[in-house]
Amino acid sequence: xxxxxxxxxxxxxxxxxxxxxxxxxxxxxxxxxxxxxxxxxxxxxxxxxxxxxxxxxxxxxxxxxxxxxxxxxxxxxxxxxxxxxxxxxxxxxxxxxxxxxxxxxxxxxxxxxxxxxxxxxxxxxxxxxxxxxxxxxxxxxxxxxxxxxxxxxxxxxxxxxxxxxxxxxxxxxxxxxxxxxxxxx
Amino acid sequence: xxxxxxxxxxxxxxxxxxxxxxxxxxxxxxxxxxxxxxxxxxxxxxxxxxxxxxxxxxxxxxxxxxxxxxxxxxxxxxxxxxxxxxxxxxxxxxxxxxxxxxxxxxxxxxxxxxxxxxxxxxxxxxxxxxxxxxxxxxxxxxxxxxxxxxxxxxxxxxxxxxxxxxxxxxxxxxxxxxxxxxxxxxxxxxxxxxxxxxxxxxxxxxxxxxxxxxxxxxxxxxxxxxxxxxxxxxxxxxxxxxxxxxxxxxxxxxxxxxxxxxxxxxxxxxxxxxx
Numbered sequence: 001x002x003x004x005x006x007x008x009x010x011x012x013x014x015x016x017x018x019x020x021x022x023x024x025x026x027x028x029x030x031x032x033x034x035x036x037x038x039x040x041x042x043x044x045x046x047x048x049x050x051x052x053x054x055x056x057x058x059x060x061x062x063x064x065x066x067x068x069x070x071x072x073x074x075x076x077x078x079x080x081x082x083x084x085x086x087x088x089x090x091x092x093x094x095x096x097x098x099x100x101x102x103x104x105x106x107x108x109x110x111x112x113x114x115x116x117x118x119x120x121x122x123x124x125x126x127x128x129x130x131x132x133x134x135x136x137x138x139x140x141x142x143x144x145x146x147x148x149x150x151x152x153x154x155x156x157x158x159x160x161x162x163x164x165x166x167x168x169x170x171x172x173x174x175x176x177x178x179x180x181x182x183x184x185x
Numbered sequence: 186x187x188x189x190x191x192x193x194x195x196x197x198x199x200x201x202x203x204x205x206x207x208x209x210x211x212x213x214x215x216x217x218x219x220x221x222x223x224x225x226x227x228x229x230x231x232x233x234x235x236x237x238x239x240x241x242x243x244x245x246x247x248x249x250x251x252x253x254x255x256x257x258x259x260x261x262x263x264x265x266x267x268x269x270x271x272x273x274x275x276x277x278x279x280x281x282x283x284x285x286x287x288x289x290x291x292x293x294x295x296x297x298x299x300x301x302x303x304x305x306x307x308x309x310x311x312x313x314x315x316x317x318x319x320x321x322x323x324x325x326x327x328x329x330x331x332x333x334x335x336x337x338x339x340x341x342x343x344x345x346x347x348x349x350x351x352x353x354x355x356x357x358x359x360x361x362x363x364x365x366x367x368x369x370x371x372x373x374x375x376x377x378x379x380x381x382x383x384x385x386x387x388x389x390x391x392x393x394x395x396x397x398x399x400x401x402x403x404x405x406x407x408x409x410x411x412x413x414x415x416x417x418x419x420x421x422x423x424x425x426x427x428x429x430x431x432x433x434x435x436x437x438x439x440x441x442x443x444x445x446x447x448x449x450x451x452x453x454x455x456x457x458x459x460x
Binding site (some may be wrong): 041042044060062063064065066077079080081083084085086091092093094095096097100106108110111113114134137138 | 186187202213214215216220236259263264265266338339342345346347349400402403404407430431432433434437457
């Protein structure tokens with residue numbers, strides 16, 4: 001099954017890796033990418049702009065109901081959960097935080113898994129809480145592929161350790177291996 | 186997290202419509218399914234067949250279900266830059282020249298936006314004479330708003346937001362603790378009218394200055410969004426301001442002839458003549 005979409009989740013310690021990943025996507029990437037990163041809830045501006053600075057593809061915080069397009073990187077907006085509808089549009093939500101997180105990686109990954117099934121590739125990066133654990137499990141349950149950053153290579157390993165404890169990922173990779181992996185997509 | 190399929194979710198929607206005449210078919214499906222899954226988990230209901238049966242047999246459970254499935258209004262002072270703009274720019278322009286203009290919060294669930302404005306008005310002083318009103322789906326939700334309960338995560342988020350909105354002031358001055366639970370002070374809602382949705386022919390009147398409809402449309406499907414937006418804009422008189430959520434877009438509905446954009450960043454609009 002070819003990859004139809006990529007979701008990337010991360011929290012503390014993931015920002016620099018995300019920047020490097022975003023530089024590597026080829027400009028004609030035929031699939032969408034969803035970024036769910038924990039961030040300050042009262043700060044709406046600056047994050048999208050920073051990620052866009054070196055990204056090879058446009059990064060944008062989508063509006064609710066926006067149609068999903070290939071070759072675009074959708075960044076979960078501050079203080080919203082990002083979900084995906086079956087008609088391939090964005091659905092945002094202000095429901096309560098999950099594991100103190102809004103956007104929640106669990107919500108984003110689970111929703112993407114529900115829509116893209118076997119065609120989803122999920123990448124979980126460094127982070128300081130257990131958000132992402134249920135999301136990774138949902139991706140695997142729906143037949144998708146999961147890459148988790150090697151906890152030994154994480155700035156903060158809690159998130160990846162927790163995910164690996166519940167679900168066996170397809171690959172556990174160091175940052176440099178993740179970078180190489182993404183460059184081959 | 187998405188243990189309920191689309192088919193099962195639609196069966197629940199049909200059950201509710203058939204039993205109580207409440208039409209939930211306009212809800213956005215992804216977040217509806219997520220909430221359905223959560224409700225089933227917290228209520229320890231294993232299947233949607235069991236949920237449907239319980240909804241049909243137990244009206245009290247149904248009312249709680251409607252309250253739970255209705256997403257709470259945003260945390261207090263969510264998007265602090267909007268509230269700063271309201272305080273420093275919009276409200277002085279809108280309210281000062283008028284006597285008892287009305288500000289409406291349709292489809293309130295927790296009432297936290299209503300409480301935010303009540304706090305803001307208290308802080309900016311007595312020059313402003315404003316009628317605040319809100320509508321909600323049922324009596325249970327109304328009672329919940331009137332009680333002013335502020336669960337910990339709402340309190341924490343609201344306090345964090347407020348501290349950006351009004352640095353140096355103490356959000357806790359507007360709350361009190363009773364039997365271990367935190368509440369917003371009841372005097373904030375003094376004179377505020379809360380009524381059940383659908384009891385008015387028109388939501389807005391000549392007095393209506395601002396309609397708050399923030400982060401409500403994200404829970405509706407596109408068809409419902411269009412209907413609600415058309416109805417709300419149709420109800421509004423020329424000059425009425427209309428505020429949606431920061432990530433909600435209304436420009437794609439073919440209704441741009443009905444409003445002007447006051448702030449595209451903060452999603453503030455103003456009704457204009459249709460011509």
